[in-house]
Amino acid sequence: MARPSCLLLLIFFSAFLALLPETTQLQSSQAWTLLKIQQLLNYPPMLSHWRRGTDFCGGGGGFLSPSVSAAVVCYGDTVTQLHIAWLPDLKVLTLSGLGLWGPLPGKLGRLAALEIVNMSGNYLFSGIPKGMARLAGLQTLVLDDNMLGGEVPAWVGALPSLAVLSLRNNSLRGPVPDSVGNMPALRSLVLASNNLSGNLPDLSRLRNLQVLDVGGNSLGPAFPKLGRKVVTVTLSRNRFAGGLPPELSTFYLLERLDVSWNRFVGPFAPALLSLPAIRYLSIAGNRFTGLLSDKTPCGDNLRFVDLSSNLLLGSVPTCLRSPDRKPDAVVLVSENCLDVDSSDGSQHSSPFCQNQALAVGIVPGKQRKNIAGQAGFVAGIVAAIVIAVLIVGFMVFFAVRKASVKGAKARAPAMLVDDNSSTSNGYPSKLFADARYISQTVKLGALGIPSYRSFSLVELEAATNNFENSYLMGQDSHGEMYRGRLGNGIPVTIRTLKIKRSQTTQSFNRHIETISRLRHQHLVSALGHCFEYDLDDSSVTQLYLVFEYVQDGTLRSRISQGTEGCKLTWGQRISAAIGVAKGIQFLHGGIVPGIYGNNLMITNILIDQNHVAKIGSYNIPILAEAMKPEVDQWKGGAGAGSKFQTDSPMYSDKSDIFDFGVILLEVVSGKTITSMYEVEILKELMQWAIADDDRVRRRSFADPVVRKGCSDESLRTVMEICLRCLAKEPAQRPSVEDVLWNLQFASQVQDDWEGDTRSSDGSPVSSSSRVVRSSRLNLSR
Missing domain, CATH: 3.80.10.10 (Ribonuclease Inhibitor)
Structure with missing residues (x-):
């Protein structure tokens, strides 16, 4: 300040002091209050002469500090005014x-x-x-x-x-x-x-x-x-x-x-x-x-x-x-x-x-469904009456039509026949036959997965007890997800999707053909579909997609949130990561066109009873088209891009690689990751852990549960490929084939290390022998 100025605000203190009774017995209380004010003001220099024994009302007139910046005015034995000026350092x-x-x-x-x-x-x-x-x-x-x-x-x-x-x-x-x-x-x-x-x-x-x-x-x-x-x-x-x-x-x-x-x-x-x-x-x-x-x-x-x-x-x-x-x-x-x-x-x-x-x-969607069901019941009664009245005429018509129908069946292409599908729905035959077009090459019976087929609505209602609330797993504005059990005892998840009337029959056929191919050991595979129709104009109003049900928990639940007894070992974690990478490889190149931007998250990686990892959420085209701009995170649902990063279409495959890097980061560290900020922090710690050839530093980063049971070379290999996946520039991230090779190498090194450890009564394998294996594997690539 240019010149000292009186702080009039602190005159308020006098009002507080004036409330005290005017007796000499309270003189000590008033002195304590003044000393407390001195403390609150952080002991300014102009009050440095105030002490515990200072007589602030000496002689009944008051106390004047050596500095003119502070004064206490009394009336009798009571403080009535307090003047303090120039407190430039008051904070x-x-x-x-x-x-x-x-x-x-x-x-x-x-x-x-x-x-x-x-x-x-x-x-x-x-x-x-x-x-x-x-x-x-x-x-x-x-x-x-x-x-x-x-x-x-x-x-x-x-x-x-x-x-x-x-x-x-x-x-x-x-x-x-x-x-x-x-x-x-x-x-x-x-x-x-x-x-x-x-x-x-x-x-x-x-x-x-x-x-x-x-x-x-x-x-x-x-x-x-x-x-x-x-x-x-x-x-x-x-x-x-x-x-x-x-x-x-x-x-x-x-x-x-x-x-x-x-x-x-x-x-x-x-x-x-x-x-x-x-x-x-x-x-x-x-x-x-x-x-x-x-x-x-x-x-x-x-x-x-x-x-x-x-x-x-x-x-x-x-x-x-x-x-x-x-x-x-x-x-x-x-x-x-x-x-x-x-x-x-x-x-x-x-x-x-x-x-x-x-x-x-x-x-509510459920109410619309009930209204539609009631309308269907009434329409069924009316239709039954009409059929009863006209049945004689129809018998004549069917007799004439019978021969031509047989000829049409004989000329129909073999690819349109699905011996596992139901034909008792009463739905329009042309759309139903086209939608059942399933390539025989996608029937992966060797995986233990039932053949893809068309389901009837009656089957799905029986599997979910007529879509009872207790079977509901989740819902959004576009539909619901139910768990269920088919008549043959197979557990399934059933995804319902309301259909836009603008979607054509041709688009349905194209999407169903794609969905029927989404069958792989490391995907939550599609088992079939079912259409629900409007009874007035036979248009499709709802689509049901049936997926296999994986019930042994998520990868996160077996790493970050599991109890000590059920957490995955280091070898099992690498095996799960390899499975996820193979699933990504299939989505990118195993079907045409490839499926990218799959919103991969560790909570959507499911583990079955054999510790096989399955990607439970991927970008099924018909769901992505209907649900934009939402991101569906249900099992067997559709994604709409990375939770952590958005890349340009030119690098759409690299978005999945980045998400996979985030999954690997949690697999190695054992820490739950929920934000990009946490990704950056753990990434820096991992870079620090492998910057020097310091085994203790690397192991300090790893999850304590697996720290003692993993090969140092295996751990370092996984950490290095993880960092490459998390590169900021999409072009610098590895291909899924490169990821797979490094993970398989890490798995083989881990297996050899465990074998050597067992054969030598717990002593780890020497560093030189690991280098020899590394050279041999690199040459064999």
């Missing part, structure tokens, strides 16, 4: 809960070094003064529980260091300024319990934002755009509407989500229950629809769930019911249409939720 100012009354002083802006200001719990009114915009170093501003009015000032967004902005429980009004979305250091934004309105600004650029609390306002209707690092999102009691954004299910750091008592509609995503960090989830008081399943998983940290007052159908997930839920967990599900004991009237009947959904423009 922390806390005046919380002192009962201060009046407008917030704009002269605070003169304290240029301030970093923390906390004046909560007072009676401050008027607006936030513009003078505070000069506090360039301000990191925390807390003005909760006051009577501040006006709007949130736009200049707040120009404070470059502000990390915490908390204005809870005031009388602020108007919109939140767009400048708030441009605060690079902001970590916590708390604007709850005000009179704010309008949409929140775009907050997705706030890379450090962890806490957003705007509950108790009139904000909305658009859901705010957020970055994926948020930990707490509280939007309760506002005017937000529409549906929740699908990317919310990928916020893996999210611990608290409260969207209760808004105007949200549309399907509720059960995946929110299984977010790895989620602790508190409340969607109460909205119009969320959808079917819940008792098979829906829950996150390990989930302690509070409130689904009440919505339009949910189905069953409460088993993980939310006693005795499966945690002892301290709270679960509220009243005022829905769930299959629970509603003797206390806590649940509505199913028609209530369906009618309410119709009233707000949401038509």
Whole structure:
């Protein structure tokens, strides 16, 4: 500052001191208060002469410091005034809960070094003064529980260091300024319990934002755009509407989500229950629809769930019911249409939720299906009556037609015949015959997989007990996924897909031909399909895709999340990785055209009872076409590009290689990876681990479960190919053939090492012998 100036704000301290009774017995309390002020001001030089034994009211007049910058004025034995001037180095100012009354002083802006200001719990009114915009170093501003009015000032967004902005429980009004979305250091934004309105600004650029609390306002209707690092999102009691954004299910750091008592509609995503960090989830008081399943998983940290007052159908997930839920967990599900004991009237009947959904423009898919079924039943009765009346005439017609039908069958190409398919559906014969076109070369009976065929709807209904809710594995806006068991006892998963009327018969035939070829030892293979038709115009309304069911868990569950007893060994992990690579090789080159951009994730790699890895989600064309821009992550579903990276079409095959590198990274480290940030960190650690020929450093990176049971050369080979797969430039990533060769080499080295270890009573094989094997294998390539 140019010259010393009196800090009038600190006169507020005198009001606090004046509240003390005017007796000599309280002189020590007043002295203690002054010394506490000295401590809060970080012991400024002008107060250096204040000591525990200082007589601040000596002679009844007061105490004047040697510096003219500080003075204490007394009346009798009571401090009535405190003057402190020129505090250029003051960094922390806390005046919380002192009962201060009046407008917030704009002269605070003169304290240029301030970093923390906390004046909560007072009676401050008027607006936030513009003078505070000069506090360039301000990191925390807390003005909760006051009577501040006006709007949130736009200049707040120009404070470059502000990390915490908390204005809870005031009388602020108007919109939140767009400048708030441009605060690079902001970590916590708390604007709850005000009179704010309008949409929140775009907050997705706030890379450090962890806490957003705007509950108790009139904000909305658009859901705010957020970055994926948020930990707490509280939007309760506002005017937000529409549906929740699908990317919310990928916020893996999210611990608290409260969207209760808004105007949200549309399907509720059960995946929110299984977010790895989620602790508190409340969607109460909205119009969320959808079917819940008792098979829906829950996150390990989930302690509070409130689904009440919505339009949910189905069953409460088993993980939310006693005795499966945690002892301290709270679960509220009243005022829905769930299959629970509603003797206390806590649940509505199913028609209530369906009618309410119709009233707000949401038509559940299951209801449409039931309506179609009822229409089909009525149409069947009418058709039966008509047939009974005209049967005599038809007998004459069929007698004349019989010979020509035999001739047409004799001339039909052999490739159109499928002896495993059902012909009793009563569906249009031309479309049904074309859709059953299956190449005999894709019948991989040697793999133990049944031949691909066309299923009847009756078969699929019997396999799922008429698509009962307890068989439901998941759903989205395009259809559902059910588990089931065929009449011959084979377990299957059945994927339903609503069909656009714009899709032609020719496109169906092309897609079915492609799907029929998706059969490989390391894929969750397609077993067949079924069409459902509109009874009025015979158009296809729904497609059912049947896949094999793999029930022994995911690769992640056998690595990152498994117990010690069931985690895969190093040799088994390499074998699983080889299987995934072979599956990718088949998708890229085993069928024409190749299938790329398969959204490969370790949670979609399934392990069967023989430890064989199978890719459970890949980019089936008909699903990708119908589901854009969504990414389906169900078993046997379709992907729509990498979760971690998006490459140009020129390098579409390299996107799968990058995703495979992420899988390898988790296979080696044993650490759960949920974000690109974690990929980069582990990649750097792996590069450091293999930078020098340091065996201890490499083993320190590996999963402790397999650290002692793996060959150093095998480990290094897998780590090197993993890093090549994770190259930022797609052109620098290896081909799938190169990946396979390196993994097979690592597997052979591991097998030889284990054999030598056993033959030498546990002593590892010498380094020189491993080099000889390496040279021999490289020459044989």
